[in-house]
Amino acid sequence: MKTTVDSGDEDLTEGYEEEQGTDPTVADTDEDGLDDPTEVERVTDATVADIDGDGIEDGTEVSLGTDPLDSDTDGDNLVDGAEVNNKGALPGADPLQMDIFLEIDYMNDYSIPDTELSKIKDEFRTASVTNPDGSNGINLHVTRDNKVSYESVLSDDEWSNIKSNDFDHHGEGYHYVVLMNHTTLPAQPDDNRDLYDGSGGNGFITVTGTADDLRIGTVFMHELGHSLGLSPNIYRGIDSTQISFTNYHSVMSYNTPYDYYGYSGSESQFSDWDYLEENLYTPSTVNLNNSS
Ligand SMILES: [Ca+2]
Ligand SMILES: [Ca+2]
Ligand SMILES: [Ca+2]
Ligand SMILES: [Ca+2]
Known part of the structure; x- marks a missing residue:
């Protein structure tokens, strides 16, 4: 049986972290604000900070309420990152x-x-x-x-x-x-x-x-x-x-x-x-x- 020592986060075994490519010594491998177990649960990929490539990291998307797996949460064809961060071009946009x-x-x-x-x-x-x-x-x-x-x-x-x-x-x-x-x-x-x-x-x-x-x-x-x-x-x-x-x-x-x-x-x-x-x-x- 694999060791169950987990030096970084709460409930992922080091063996599992090896398979996933995450770092067993830290809780949030990609430093996007979501810890590795949460990313595994949400299928957001614990090794990529901005999995949908919309310009907003996964953890920030979760706090904003936008979908980390959908680059255009509201379907208006303006990507989440532009709506949130580019207020100069898109004043009043809401993701x-x-x-x-x-x-x-x-x-x-x-x-x-x-x-x-x-x-x-x-x-x-x-x-x-x-x-x-x-x-x-x-x-x-x-x-x-x-x-x-x-x-x-x-x-x-x-x-x-x-x-x-x-x-x-x-x-x-x-x-x-x-x-x-x-x-x-x-x-x-x-x-x-x-x-x-x-x-x-x-x-x-x-x-x-x-x-x-x-x-x-x-x-x-x-x-x-x-x-x-x-x-x-x-x-x-x-x-x-x-x-x-x-x-x-x-x-x-x-x-x-x-x-x-x-x-x-x-x-x-x-x-x-x-x-x-x-x-x-x-x-x-x-x-x-x-x-x-
Ligand atoms: Ca993360
Ligand atoms: Ca994103
Ligand atoms: Ca949008
Ligand atoms: Ca919008």
């Missing part, structure tokens, strides 16, 4: 609640009114999404940034230039919104309209100032839905009139009343919020340092 960050630039002095932005934030705050800390809803963080050069007609090249010159939070997990004043966007191949209320794809959206404040708010909400991943590819009621508003109660439908802001929940044939809870699109975080 236990879903967060979405937007940067808004604008042309001329065109703007979305605060009253409209408040309604939109309320939709997210009261969303039927459950967070790891037991709370509901999503925190929508909005940064109003700078004025961009005005173009009466925006070509693809000009749009690319704006994205490379004016998108300050590029690579930090932000969605980018440009509010455009009476700007004509390039015609899409499958659409004969030459003037758009807005346009949106993963990560980038535009909203034009062609109508009243209320319409700006609902167009903003619709295009933001596209940026977050709600596209016609995932449900045929999106950007279409095929499903009635009763069956798909969402601003993403073309049957939606002019003044309706909401995304659909479980009462509809397709739940936008359930989809976002599981599949939220978050732009690249390549410029985010997790731990600085």
Whole structure:
């Protein structure tokens, strides 16, 4: 029988520690704040301080309530280390609640009114999404940034230039919104309209100032839905009139009343919020340092 002498921690035999690669003379081999027996119990690996590689050591994750085995505890595609340690780029981020960050630039002095932005934030705050800390809803963080050069007609090249010159939070997990004043966007191949209320794809959206404040708010909400991943590819009621508003109660439908802001929940044939809870699109975080 192996010796049961245990010179470092309470209840691991030296033989077992040899197998695990831990040091029998110390209680916390990887010095991450969790002692070796606790790591064995939690399957966090007693020889690696940050087992999920998210920039936070295992012991600190246990005290914060984040999951040491999941680099993105709340599933918003911002890693725990960035949410906890990079408050400069992500002010107000919470590793236990879903967060979405937007940067808004604008042309001329065109703007979305605060009253409209408040309604939109309320939709997210009261969303039927459950967070790891037991709370509901999503925190929508909005940064109003700078004025961009005005173009009466925006070509693809000009749009690319704006994205490379004016998108300050590029690579930090932000969605980018440009509010455009009476700007004509390039015609899409499958659409004969030459003037758009807005346009949106993963990560980038535009909203034009062609109508009243209320319409700006609902167009903003619709295009933001596209940026977050709600596209016609995932449900045929999106950007279409095929499903009635009763069956798909969402601003993403073309049957939606002019003044309706909401995304659909479980009462509809397709739940936008359930989809976002599981599949939220978050732009690249390549410029985010997790731990600085
Ligand atoms: Ca440890
Ligand atoms: Ca970690
Ligand atoms: Ca996260
Ligand atoms: Ca979060």
